[in-house]
Amino acid sequence: xxxxxxxxxxxxxxxxxxxxxxxxxxxxxxxxxxxxxxxxxxxxxxxxxxxxxxxxxxxxxxxxxxxxxxxxxxxxxxxxxxxxxxxxxxxxxxxxxxxxxxxxxxxxxxxxxxxxxxxxxxxxxxxxxxxxxxxxxxxxxxxxxxxxxxxxxxxxxxxxxxxxxxxxxxxxxxxxxxxxxxxxxxxxxxxxxxxxxxxxxxxxxxxxxxxxxxxxxxxxxxxxxxxxxxxxxxxxxxxxxxxxxxxxxxxxxxxxxxxxxxxxxxxxxxxxxxxxxxxxxxxxxxxxxxxxxxxxxxxxxxxxxxxxxxxxxxxxxxxxxxxxxxxxxxxxxxxxxxxxxxxxxxxxxxxxxxxxxxxxxxxxxxxxxxxxxxxxxxxxxxxxxxxxxxxxxxxxxxxxxxxxxxxxxxxxxxxxxxxxxxxxxxxxxxxxxxxxxxxxxxxxxxxxxxxxxxxxxxxxxxxxxxxxxxxxxxxxxxxxxxxxxxxxxxxxxxxxxxxxxxxxxxxxxxxxxxxxxxxxxxxxxxxxxxxxxxxxxxxxxxxxxxxxxxxxxxxxxxxxxxxxxxxxxxxxxxxxxxxxxxxxxxxxxxxxxxxxxxxxxxxxxxxxxxxxxxxxxxxxxxxxxxxxxxxxxxxxxxxxxxxxxxxxxxxxxxxxxxxxxxxxxxxxxxxxxxxxxxxxxxxxxxxxxxxxxxxxxxxxxxxxxxxxxxxxxxxxxxxxxxxxxxxxxxxxxx
Numbered sequence: 233x234x235x236x237x238x239x240x241x242x243x244x245x246x247x248x249x250x251x252x253x254x255x256x257x258x259x260x261x262x263x264x265x266x267x268x269x270x271x272x273x274x275x276x277x278x279x280x281x282x283x284x285x286x287x288x289x290x291x292x293x294x295x296x297x298x299x300x301x302x303x304x305x306x307x308x309x310x311x312x313x314x315x316x317x318x319x320x321x322x323x324x325x326x327x328x329x330x331x332x333x334x335x336x337x338x339x340x341x342x343x344x345x346x347x348x349x350x351x352x353x354x355x356x357x358x359x360x361x362x363x364x365x366x367x368x369x370x371x372x373x374x375x376x377x378x379x380x381x382x383x384x385x386x387x388x389x390x391x392x393x394x395x396x397x398x399x400x401x402x403x404x405x406x407x408x409x410x411x412x413x414x415x416x417x418x419x420x421x422x423x424x425x426x427x428x429x430x431x432x433x434x435x436x437x438x439x440x441x442x443x444x445x446x447x448x449x450x451x452x453x454x455x456x457x458x459x460x461x462x463x464x465x466x467x468x469x470x471x472x473x474x475x476x477x478x479x480x481x482x483x484x485x486x487x488x489x490x491x492x493x494x495x496x497x498x499x500x501x502x503x504x505x506x507x508x509x510x511x512x513x514x515x516x517x518x519x520x521x522x523x524x525x526x527x528x529x530x531x532x533x534x535x536x537x538x539x540x541x542x543x544x545x546x547x548x549x550x551x552x553x554x555x556x557x558x559x560x561x562x563x564x565x566x567x568x569x570x571x572x573x574x575x576x577x578x579x580x581x582x583x584x585x586x587x588x589x590x591x592x593x594x595x596x597x598x599x600x601x602x603x604x605x606x607x608x609x610x611x612x613x614x615x616x617x618x619x620x621x622x623x624x625x626x627x628x629x630x631x632x633x634x635x636x637x638x639x640x641x642x643x644x645x646x647x648x649x650x651x652x653x654x655x656x657x658x659x660x661x662x663x664x665x666x667x668x669x670x671x672x673x674x675x676x677x678x679x680x681x682x683x684x685x686x687x688x689x690x691x692x693x694x695x696x697x698x699x700x701x702x703x704x705x706x707x708x709x710x711x712x713x714x715x716x717x718x719x720x721x722x723x724x725x726x727x728x729x730x731x732x733x734x735x736x737x738x739x740x741x742x743x744x745x746x747x748x749x750x751x752x753x754x755x756x757x758x759x760x761x762x763x764x765x766x767x768x769x770x771x772x773x774x775x776x777x778x779x780x781x782x783x784x785x786x787x788x789x790x791x792x793x794x795x796x797x798x799x800x801x802x803x804x805x806x807x808x809x810x811x812x813x814x815x816x817x818x819x820x821x822x823x824x825x826x827x828x829x830x831x832x833x834x835x836x837x838x839x840x841x842x843x844x845x846x847x848x849x850x851x852x853x854x855x856x857x858x859x860x861x862x863x864x865x866x867x868x869x870x871x872x873x874x875x876x877x878x879x880x881x882x883x884x885x886x887x888x889x890x891x892x893x894x895x896x897x898x899x900x901x902x903x904x905x906x907x908x909x910x911x912x913x914x915x916x917x918x919x920x921x922x923x924x925x926x927x928x929x930x931x932x933x934x935x936x937x938x939x940x941x942x943x944x945x946x947x948x949x950x951x952x953x954x955x956x957x958x959x960x961x962x963x964x965x966x
Contacts, residue, residue: 253300260290260310267317284321287314332774333785334944340782341816368843392440392464393457402712403692406437406480409683410473411532432683435478436695436709437468442480442489442512445709455709463487463512472538474530479538481525486515486540488553515553520545531574531614533582541569546586560620563610564588570607571680574614575635577646577660582614585623585647587630605629609649609658626665628653634680634687645701648687650677655689808951815947819854825907826850826899830863833895837888839867840874853903854943864896922946 267282280286291314294307301307319326343358396402410433434445441459463480470481476491490509507513520542527541539559540547546564549556558565567588574584587609607630609623628651636646647658655668655677679695681688686699688708696705786805793801827850834842834849849863868889875885930942 250300253297256293256297257301257306257310260294260314263287263290264310264313264317268313284318287318287321290314328770328774332770332772333782336774336782337812338816341813345817392459393443396440397438397712403439404436404679404690404695404709404711405439405468405692406471407679407681407688407690407695408435408437408471408473408478409433409681409688410435410475410478411683432685433473434681434688434708435471435473437471437480439467442468442471442478458489458510459512460510461512462514463489469524469526470528472528472530474532475535477530477535479528479530480512481528481540483524485521485523486518486525486528486553487512488515489513518553519547519556519558527569527572527586529572529574529584531582531584532576533574539572539574539584539586541572541586541588543568545569546572546588560610563620566590567608570630571633573633573635573647575646584612584614585633585635586610586612586620587633587649589629609633609647623647623658624663624665626651626656628656631676631678632680634682634689636682648680648682648689650680650689652676655680804952804955807955808948811947811951811954812944815943822903822908823850823854826853826903829899829902830895833899834867834892837891837895838880839888839892840870845870849899861896861900864892867892867896 263281263286267287270279270282291311294311294314298304298307411431436443436445436455441457442463443455444458445455463482466482466484466487468480468482472479476493478489478491480487480489489512490507493507493509518540520540523542523544525540525542527539529539531537531539534550536552537548537550538553540549540556541564544565544567545561546559546569547556548559564586567590570587570589572584572586574582576582587607589605589607607626607628609626609630610620611623612618612620626649628649630649630651632650634648634650636648644659644661645657646660649656649658649665653667654675656665657668658665676691677689678691679689686697686703688695688697689705690696690708693711695708697708698705790798790801790805827847829846830849831843831846834845839845845863845867848866852863852866871885871889871892874880875882880888926942926946930945
């Protein structure tokens, strides 16, 4: 037949329904473009066109016009895009349902995995699991809370004892020597062993804290920081020590430290029942709570007694600070106390010496040169009826006093005085002050202490030691300038120094800003993203209802599907359920094995919270490739917490960290070569790179929930594709 001369057949005209369908699809496309352009922010919620009900009506419209469109994939794509927009827009509302049904599905999986068949057996198993998990969480929370407190204290200790001296420098402010009982021959030198003397412990107060120095068998003098508790962040002005008790005076009161809590202190002070040894605490209820404590002294014959000197007044307590009385107010009420010492002289008398100056008075505007400061030293015979008597006057201003042990005295020197013009000696027989000659005696002496081992003298830049009256001086300690010293005149350095030394210590002392910032952070977490606390509460409610009738909810969902598609939907849901359960079985088994291996390894290494860290490592192992390293990161964080809390030293930390790294690599190798291939071979095989890509994309799109839902979504998509391929293959055969 010749068709070339025949006219072309005309295309049938579009019906009215088709035209309306095309217009509906175009309008839906325009709405989708506008909705994605505006996003799902709070501002877009005020646009009526972007109300969720509009998007739902568009989905209904597209479903109705589906049969009038030849390219049906366009309609399906538009419906999917609208569904995704609704999901992101209502994620805060849908989150409790997603979490609730997700945990209900996992609970259903675990419940069905129990080997018990009888209902009462399953109930007992459930109760036991809840009790074990609850006990584990309680124990973990308690340990974490304890370690967190230790870590915070350790970090502050590191800040004040290491970081601040290195950054802004260190100056010496006070010294004290304690004569404790000999507890070990290791800490005795040959002279001490021969003479049977008690161990000397030297304490050094700086502008950042308190250090203990005790000579060891190698004649080294390591400094051990003992700054903690209420003393953190407070410059030290005076120190005194005797036996197991140390007192520190600051600009705002008196602080005490027990190396070991004495029995007499517990008996005489009910409050010390709540005081822990080796922790500084402030002595409350004193007449000088807010005053500057400038001098302190604990007599060597009575640990429970203490003298405290302020800018205006001298005070004494004979019951470890429970009650106080003002000493000689007719003398000291208007005088500034410089130094206090209590000694036993060669006659066995117990004498207390106090150096004081006239109170600082306001100078007149016409006076250009301040009047000279005159120091008077008074002495008092303990347990006598005598009054306080002055010693012979000294021509120099006195900064510090030190006594001489009368039992080992080889001369008539009974007192030392540190002045701006060197070191002075008070001779009992001549009742006079004499300047000590020598190069070291010409320097300013503001710090003094004496012991059977000799005299310790110095100032804020250094301390020296002389063993005998005719011996030479040897350096004991030298101050640190700090890296900011070379640039001390720069304004920015001054601002940084002020921040480090004033701002941060203020926060540490009051804690108000830290607490406020903590609550602000907790509030942002609790009420961000739809209200975290409310989300958890509603998710728990959904979980309770969903776990009771999980299968019934899915049957009800299937009833919503048109009858001709119900079998198809059931087929998809069965495949998804089967694959998810296989995947969960494999993951639970791998997580359990890796958790046990990690707990054992970390416990042997000595990682803090080894049980918790091991469980986290097992859970993180569910993320392929980099999951074990995330779990290892928690191990390193725990190690840092242990270092900050003082559980081990720096060298020990470095060694353990290297062993932890080896354990992480070993566990990863064991998992990749043996555990996962054996267990996951019967589960759904999901490519690790695909999971990694899905997790990254999910995190970018939906944040935390994207990471949480990435793997289940991949399993669902893979199940849908598998069922679709099977149906297509069956259709070809028939």
